[in-house]
Amino acid sequence: MSGENTSIHEFERNLICEYFSNMERQGPGSPNVTVKALSFVENLTAESKIADIGCGTGGQTMVLANNTPSQITGVDLFPTFIDIFNARCQKLNLQDKVTGVVGSMDNLHFRDEELDLIWSEGAIYNIGFERGINEWRKFLKTGAFIAVSEASWFTDERPAEIEDFWVNAYPEIDTIPQKVRQIQKAGYIPVATFVLPENCWTDRFYTPQRSVQENFLKKYAGNKAAEDFIEYQRYEAVLYSKYKHYYGYVFYIGKKI
Numbered sequence: 526m527s528g529e530n531t532s533i534h535e536f537e538r539n540l541i542c543e544y545f546s547n548m549e550r551q552g553p554g555s556p557n558v559t560v561k562a563l564s565f566v567e568n569l570t571a572e573s574k575i576a577d578i579g580c581g582t583g584g585q586t587m588v589l590a591n592n593t594p595s596q597i598t599g600v601d602l603f604p605t606f607i608d609i610f611n612a613r614c615q616k617l618n619l620q621d622k623v624t625g626v627v628g629s630m631d632n633l634h635f636r637d638e639e640l641d642l643i644w645s646e647g648a649i650y651n652i653g654f655e656r657g658i659n660e661w662r663k664f665l666k667t668g669a670f671i672a673v674s675e676a677s678w679f680t681d682e683r684p685a686e687i688e689d690f691w692v693n694a695y696p697e698i699d700t701i702p703q704k705v706r707q708i709q710k711a712g713y714i715p716v717a718t719f720v721l722p723e724n725c726w727t728d729r730f731y732t733p734q735r736s737v738q739e740n741f742l743k744k745y746a747g748n749k750a751a752e753d754f755i756e757y758q759r760y761e762a763v764l765y766s767k768y769k770h771y772y773g774y775v776f777y778i779g780k781k782i
C-alpha cells in the first residue's frame with residue numbers, strides 16, 4: 526500500500542515538474558524585481574559566493590549572474606530543473622560563474638560562514654520561512670545578506686475563502702510586520718521589504734501558464750491527476766485576481782549581525 530502511494534506521489538511529482546519545466550520561472554517574479562532586491566545588497570565582488578536556494582530552472586539566477594561579478598550556486602531538489610538550469614548556463618556562456626546542483630534546502634552542503642549572499646525567490650516556504658532564515662544563517666559570513674521572497678498578507682484580516690486557501694496551502698503565511706519581526710529575531714538587520722508588483726503574478730506567471738495548460742490537457746487527456754492539477758492552478762489564478770489586495774509576494778532583505 527505505501528509502495529503504491531509512493532509511486533502515485535512520484536507520478537504526480539513528475540507531472541508537476543514537467544508542467545513547470547515549460548516555464549521561464551516556476552513562481553511569481555521578474556528580472557526588474559530581482560535587480561531591485563539586489564540593489565539592497567552591498568559589497569559583492571568576484572570573490573563573493575552566492576547561493577540561490579530553490580532555484581528552479583534558474584530564471585532569476587541568470588539575472589543575478591548578469592548583475593553581479595560573484596560565483597553563484599543554484600540548488601534545487603529536482604534534477605530535471607537542474608538539468609535545464611545547467612543547459613541554460615552553457616547557452617548563456619555563464620558556466621564558469623554559475624553552477625546548478627541537486628540538493629535539499631533542509632540539508633545544504635555549504636560550509637559555515639562560506640556565503641556572502643543567500644537568495645531564494647518563492648521557495649523558502651518549502652522548509653518554512655522561520656526555519657529557513659534560522660537554519661541558513663550559519664552559512665553566511667557576518668555582515669552578509671539574505672534575500673527571500675515569500676507570500677504574505679497585506680492586511681490583518683481577510684475574507685474566509687482566501688484565508689482558507691492559503692492557510693491550507695502554506696500555514697506560515699503571515700503579515701509583513703510579523704515576517705520582519707522574525708527576520709530580526711533570527712539575527713539579521715531587516716534592511717528592506719517591498720511588495721512584488723502585480724505583473725509578476727499576471728503577465729509573468731499566470732498568463733504564460735495558459736498555453737502550457739492547454740498543451741498539458743491535450744497530452745494527458747483523461748488523466749485525472751493531470752486534470753485536477755490544472756484545475757487547482759486555474760483556481761489559484763482566479764483567487765489571485767479576486768483577492769490580490771489582501772496578499773502577494775514580498776521581498777525581504779536582511780543583513781546578518
Ligand code: SAM
Nearest residue numbers: 550551552579580581601602629630646648651
Ligand atoms: N526560484 C524559482 C523561481 O522563482 O522561479 C523557483 C520557485 S518554485 C515556486 C519553488 C522551487 O523550490 C521549485 O523549483 C522546487 O523544485 C524547489 N524545492 C522544493 N522543495 C525543495 C527542497 N526541499 N530543496 C530545494 N528546492 C526545493
